[in-house]
Amino acid sequence: MVVAYAHAVSFTLLLILFMMHVVFASLGLNGQKTIHLLCRLTSVFVIFTGAGLVIQYSLFAHLWQWSLIKMLFGLWLIASMELILVRLEKKRRTGVYWAFFCIGIIATFTIGFTFI
Ligand code: HEM
Numbered sequence: 001m002v003v004a005y006a007h008a009v010s011f012t013l014l015l016i017l018f019m020m021h022v023v024f025a026s027l028g029l030n031g032q033k034t035i036h037l038l039c040r041l042t043s044v045f046v047i048f049t050g051a052g053l054v055i056q057y058s059l060f061a062h063l064w065q066w067s068l069i070k071m072l073f074g075l076w077l078i079a080s081m082e083l084i085l086v087r088l089e090k091k092r093r094t095g096v097y098w099a100f101f102c103i104g105i106i107a108t109f110t111i112g113f114t115f116i
Contacts, residue, residue: 003052003056004053007046007050010045013042017042018039018084032089036085036089043078043081047074054068070111073104073107076104076107077107080100080101080104081101083097084101
């Protein structure tokens, strides 16, 4: 329960920081590097709490397969966010990575709230 709560808090914070970075980059504001660093730090929390949930679900639930699929999409989403942020800082095109992001976020939330 505590781990699920920590997971929810950290992935919400990560999504907020990610969006902040995107806005800062589109407005050309300073501070993108700092927000990117905070994003990476928060990602570590998301991964650790997510791993905690995977362990919890492998031990106690009959739906453990979904927790593994959820993990893959969660990692996919974090990777796509990292790729977008790196490219935004280098002022390179991000189009295809936004497609990866959309697939990741739809899959993570659908699996997170529907199947488990
Ligand atoms: C930005 C990335 C991620 C987002 C947006 C995200 C989102 C969610 C959501 C919405 C839920 C269901 C609601 C909840 O329990 O709070 C959830 C549950 C879960 N997540 Fe993540 N997650 C992410 C990354 C990860 C990662 C990296 C892992 C594994 C290492 C993971 C493993 C899990 C597991 C096993 C559950 C099922 C437990 C449950 O439904 O309570 N997640 N996640």
